Amino acid sequence: MSELNLILLGPPGAGKGTQAEQLRTEFELPHISTGDMLRQAVAEQTELGELASSYMDAGNLVPDDVIIGLLLQAIGRSDARDGFLLDGFPRTIPQAEALGVDLEKVGRKLTGVLLIEAPDEEIVRRISGRRVNPKSGQIYHVDFDPPKVEGIDDVDGSELVQREDDKPETVRNRLAVYHEQTAPLADYYEHLGLLHRFDGSPAPAEVYSRIRGTIATLKLEETI
């Protein structure tokens, strides 16, 4: 069995989304991002979206009972039966425990947890420079990936905005929440022998090549 069941762990802005995109393409894993699922619910103004938006705008976590059900449903779907890549889940110990119990019930297990680390100041700089086209979702960065004309989308000319949860004060709260509630998961998965640490400071391609090397080893171990 060579099912790859991976978790991407790390503070917001460490580059999880970028790495997930590459991993998804190369290893054909469904990328399950609870943040994306919630943002979609907010955009569609569903009941879940209404509930989640106040937590998200303040940079706080949506309650465990809401997010756990959503996530377990997603990994039970047919396209995630042969492997998955979780991004943004688990964020708390109860979420990790619920995931472990659910996987065990169906005879599956995690292959590895990839922790991407970056210093807080670097994170604030990265996230608070993000600008997004609210219509297409296209993301720019004022320093690293600016549009041709400041504040305007290159493709459709829409005005770019800063997401509420990307504002510097909210980012600092997201980081505080991360250190308090999510960082303990590193120890949790280390004890289970599943944790692999990566420095998120180098260029994304460099980070990816290190992650790829680790996954190659994990795949090899699965087949032995």
Ligand code: AMP
């Ligand atoms: P992200 O894009 O992963 O940073 O998620 C954006 C926001 O969605 C977070 O700041 C939380 O408010 C919420 N969120 C995403 N995933 C979770 C989760 N696993 N548990 C609780 N809240 C979450």
